[in-house]
Amino acid sequence: MAYEALITDAFLAVAAAFMLLAIGMLYRAVKGPTTQDRVLAVNVIGTNTVVVLAVLAAGLGETSLLDVALVYALLNFLMAVAISKFTVDRGGVL
Amino acid sequence: MMGTIRAGAIIACLVLGLLFTLVSTVGVLRLPDIYSRAHTASQADTLGAGFAITGVVLSLGVQAPTIKAVLLLVFIFVTNPTAAHAITRSADEEGIEAWTVDDDRSDVDLAADAETGGENA
Amino acid sequence: MSESQEESPYVESQVIMTTVQLIAPFSMTYGLFLLFHGADTPGGSFQGGAIIGATVLMIAFAFGIEVTREWLRNRTVVALAAGGVAAFGMVGLVPVLVGGKFLEYKMYKEVFGIKAKWGLEAIEILGVAPIVAGVVCGLFFAIAAGYLSNGDTWDSRSPTDADTKSTPTTEVTDDD
């Protein structure tokens, strides 16, 4: 079990790296130019969040974080679906 | 021995996951318009998440929470392409044209054209 | 229903609808799981109720509000929210009736032989979760109706309501 510490470190490092990528993605979320670009970026950040939570669950040995990740996995696409309605005629089609 | 293989597999999965998510991020930052960006956002990212979570699954081994990680995978694979579809569909609905190599307009111009041009999708 | 759907009716996306059909049972089951297991695992009725509410929003987005309205009647939403408060109050009042104090779960054990745990479970499952789910749905439909009302048929009372729609956001954050 000499690898346990290594694997734990790897998980924590990967979580940090995913957060850094999310920071990179923020550029697109702020810059746009369209609302769709922003939603796309936040959607990717949402997927990253799921991964970070799952990786942290393994790294910290706290499996309850998987439950939180599951909530995001189920609800993350809601905003994308919502925006697909709102951009059309300012939500008039809802 | 088994430990080595497992540790290797986990780390390989994590590295691959990181790599594909990196590709996705680079793509979203680099590509010229919303439609192209949605490609990497939906695909490289889904695969990146898939590999990373596979790593988690391997590390958890056979126990009850593992199945939650597997479910995460399933839901990500179902919802991510739908999200990308919803986003690009909305762009299409707004009349944003897709950029092509022949096009010398930037993504900002394309978005502005969609608003002022008044041509519907 | 309304034939005068204005120009070029919006066609709902087949892909989104099918995905929502696929995901909705799972997210709803998950919401129910959380509220039933709030006592022993992280999460709880508030989160569960919110997820159930979000499931309804999901369906409303994919299929459109009008059809969701037909599925989920006014009285369902009101019954959830009001019934939740009533159930919470009832669970609290029963100990008073048998000579205890408000929400004194011990009385359940002493008088009815029910473990105190089930008193807690009852307010979580019957009280908090329905209130949250009902209020989330109710707010959603109310705010959505706020700007559909411009000459649209299903705001019978005051078509000018549309302008007052920005007020409810402050209430929304109270949910946390």
Added chain:
Amino acid sequence: MSSKRILVPVSETSTLRETVGYAVKEALDGARSDDPGLVRFVWICSPQTDTVTDEQKEAGEEILSRASLWATEDAGDHEAELTVETAILGESEYIFSPSDVAALLEEEVAASDIDRIVLDPEYDPGIGAPLLRPLEVELAQRTNVTVDEAPVERATRRVPLLRQTSAAGVGVLFGTAFVFYQILNGAFTLFDLVTGTMSATIVAVTLARVSLNRRPDSGMPVRIVRGIIYIPYLLYEIIAANLVVSAVILNPRLPIDPRMTRVRADVVGPLPTTTLANSITLTPGTLTVRVRGQHLVVHTLIPWARDGLFDGSLERAVRFVFYGRGSMAIPSPKERGDTEVLQPPTEEDGAASTDPQTQEDTTGGAE
């Protein structure tokens, strides 16, 4: 490619008018006065009783005459180029399942030399079950004619939220929810079994009419098995394509050639279409932007992905999942002429590898 002999089963629906219009337009497309197109409306008797009552028959005749009146109206000046026929089917048979309806239509196809069936999206001959999807599957298996849904725009929402359901449907949903609940929970205490049953009941009762497009049938387990076979194939496709696209994105020169394309996929119904659309989206380089009936508007990033899309390997795999092995052997969309590049290259640079066999076949009416 233009098909001129069209069969349209009709029933009393709100979208019948538009379906007729679509069928007539398609039939006239390419028809000449010496070689008229054919639209054949058929009405299938409702199976409530063994013998068809006069009342029912009258109702059927009424619908048929209305349809043919509309058809002549729509033909307008091109009346000479269109033959309109009507027929009542199934008077002597007892029809109670989609496959019976499909069998009747199959006979019709053979008898009248039909090469295309246009279905009204709300078509229902009154056998009391959600029918369109199974009917499409049956027809895809039985006949070699094109089957498509008329792209009607309904006055209300595109699809009603609530559908008819059945005990089997509720059962399937209950089982799914219950299993999911127990998986989440991981332990089988009495409390979990009881609350699991309660949760699954709530889910089944509230969502059965929302989540199920159709009555579960005996083909469902087979399709699930085939779906499981499909997953590794899809994963392989995703990974292989991901490597190619990743190389393109990380390439400093960024050699992309994005184009919007349109493909007419030979799969029908919500779930197959969604499976195909999402598989296309998941495969790097291609992204489904719109779905209109069978027409997918797909954004492609690089020529390599475009060629892969036009080869239709995913389409074949999805057909395998939903219609079985036998239906895999169809020509690729490119061979069928069902592909179109919506933004063809304007300049002649040799890199334009996709020769857009732009054919204004059926795509025009999709808008």
Added chain:
Amino acid sequence: MSVGLVPLAVPQPEPISAVEAALFVFVLLTAVATAMLRDVLAVIVVFAAYSLGMAIFYAILLAPDVAMTEAAIGAGVTTILLLLTIAKTVRPNEDRILERVDGTGLVVVGAFAAVLIATVNEFPAVGDGESMAWFNPAVSQYYIESGYADTGVENAVTAVLAGYRGFDTFGEATVVFAAGVATLIVLKRTVFTRE
């Protein structure tokens, strides 16, 4: 506890980890972007990213209950309701993405933030065994020690919320209900206007 002004870093049992550092930058950036963006629709979208970051924060602090609330409310409800409210507002048409910063306002806000940051030092560290919370046996220790015996509930958060502070929770639930009712009154309608 040291009283000296150590810049920002709380005296932690462990040094701040890479994940926490990255997360801190992420949340800070989203917060600033939320404050600075001109387009209100963009603000809502970026605010959703902020909510994602906060959820991970709660998860790292080992408060899965709160993280889950943030997930369910942030991903599912708040963003959607805000979008609904905002969808018909006018958006600025200029090229400028960010708001111009007002100098005076920045100074005032900066001073306020500095005061807040100064108090951070006085907080007990995460997992600090000597913090006040552990020294108040009348409340915290009691919950931890006898929570399960009293209520039979394993999740201490639920035990406190629904058990010890049940009356409080009743009030909160009523507030949520009242908020819904108040909205309906403001909008002058039943949930669906036409039944």
